[in-house]
Amino acid sequence: MTHTSFKGFIDLHTHGIGRYDTRTGQPEHILQMAALHAGEGTGAILPAIYPGPVEEMRNNLGAVRKAIEMQKKSDAESQRIFPSPAIHPSAVILGVHLEGPFLNPERCGALDKKIFLKPTISSLKKLVAGYEDIIKIITIAPEIPGAFKIIEKCVELGIKVNMGHSDATFKQAVEGKKAGATGITHLFNGMRPFHHREPGLAGLGLIDEDLYVEVIADGVHLHPKTLELIFSRKRLDRIILVSDSVKKAGKTRGAVYNQDGVLAGSAITIGGMVRRLRSVGVPDAEIIEASTDNPARYIGLR
Numbered sequence: 001m002t003h004t005s006f007k008g009f010i011d012l013h014t015h016g017i018g019r020y021d022t023r024t025g026q027p028e029h030i031l032q033m034a035a036l037h038a039g040e041g042t043g044a045i046l047p048a049i050y051p052g053p054v055e056e057m058r059n060n061l062g063a064v065r066k067a068i069e070m071q072k073k074s075d076a077e078s079q080r081i082f083p084s085p086a087i088h089p090s091a092v093i094l095g096v097h098l099e100g101p102f103l104n105p106e107r108c109g110a111l112d113k114k115i116f117l118k119p120t121i122s123s124l125k126k127l128v129a130g131y132e133d134i135i136k137i138i139t140i141a142p143e144i145p146g147a148f149k150i151i152e153k154c155v156e157l158g159i160k161v162n163m164g165h166s167d168a169t170f171k172q173a174v175e176g177k178k179a180g181a182t183g184i185t186h187l188f189n190g191m192r193p194f195h196h197r198e199p200g201l202a203g204l205g206l207i208d209e210d211l212y213v214e215v216i217a218d219g220v221h222l223h224p225k226t227l228e229l230i231f232s233r234k235r236l237d238r239i240i241l242v243s244d245s246v247k248k249a250g251k252t253r254g255a256v257y258n259q260d261g262v263l264a265g266s267a268i269t270i271g272g273m274v275r276r277l278r279s280v281g282v283p284d285a286e287i288i289e290a291s292t293d294n295p296a297r298y299i300g301l302r
Contacts, residue, residue, distance in 0.1 A: 009271065010094075011270050012240060013046065014243050015245065016248075017269065019032075022049050025059045025060070027065075031090065031093075034071070034093055035090045047097065064095075064134065067093055068095070094136065097138070100139060102144065107166055107190050110257075110258045110260075119140070120146055136159065138154055139161075140154075140163060142172055143167060143169070147176070147179075151180045161176075162212075162214070163176050163181045164185025165185070165190040166190070169198060170203055173200065177210070186221065186244055187202060188222060189221050209235055212238045215242065217241060218273055224276075227282070241273055241295075243266050246265030249266060254266075
């Protein structure tokens with residue numbers, strides 16, 4: 001199903017907002033996330049599920065699937081009563097972004113590295129079975145032994161593969177792309193730092209003409225000058241603005257940190273990031289492209 005009725009930003013990476021996040025088995029929590037995002041100008045979201053035990057992630061997947069079904073039923077009823085087109089009252093739930101569990105513990109960030117899984121086809125099948133239609137993106141660390149086969153299988157299933165939470169060298173990142181990866185999760189964050197003798201995954205993301213890159217423009221995850229660098233150097237139709245928002249987003253400014261002081265996600269939505277990008281001089285046309293057109297194209301809406 002394609003969505004053409006929603007208006008607003010498209011957020012392909014949001015874990016939560018307000019009092020809700022994707023660590024739930026209750027579809028109502030996902031619907032609340034969608035409603036809160038809509039209030040901030042976001043027209044569609046791809047809820048991002050945290051890495052965890054397979055059964056826990058499948059429980060989270062089930063909540064998103066049920067929320068999608070409930071939303072579609074509500075939309076159909078609204079259309080029956082009010083057939084004229086109207087702005088969608090809630091952000092359309094487009095599917096799921098699995099951030100893991102095949103990630104590198106060395107670049108875990110605030111994620112729990114103890115529950116990361118080694119990439120095996122059997123683990124992948126157990127995780128995605130029955131949910132292949134709603135999983136739009138999965139983030140994988142390409143340098144982990146077995147990752148290339150997982151990437152190839154995901155591509156076969158029609159799932160976009162982002163590289164992220166990765167310690168990949170530039171060469172390993174290139175190999176990940178060759179295996180079928182088409183994007184990079186939150187560029188510069190959760191990966192080997194750029195070095196002039198080893199540009200790594202971040203360097204590939206900045207210069208590659210094909211790979212899409214997620215950009216978190218909350219003023220914390222990326223320095224304003226880094227944002228300027230990305231928008232001046234990266235191919236503009238490959239930049240995707242994401243919130244990476246987490247529970248408590250909308251209640252604080254900038255970013256959210258865990259109890260150990262580790263950066264755990266953004267505290268603002270795409271709307272807030274748009275204002276920050278304008279403040280550093282990024283043209284509106286480029287911001288619109290990165291927050292609407294590019295994410296839609298990446299997951300096949302356009």
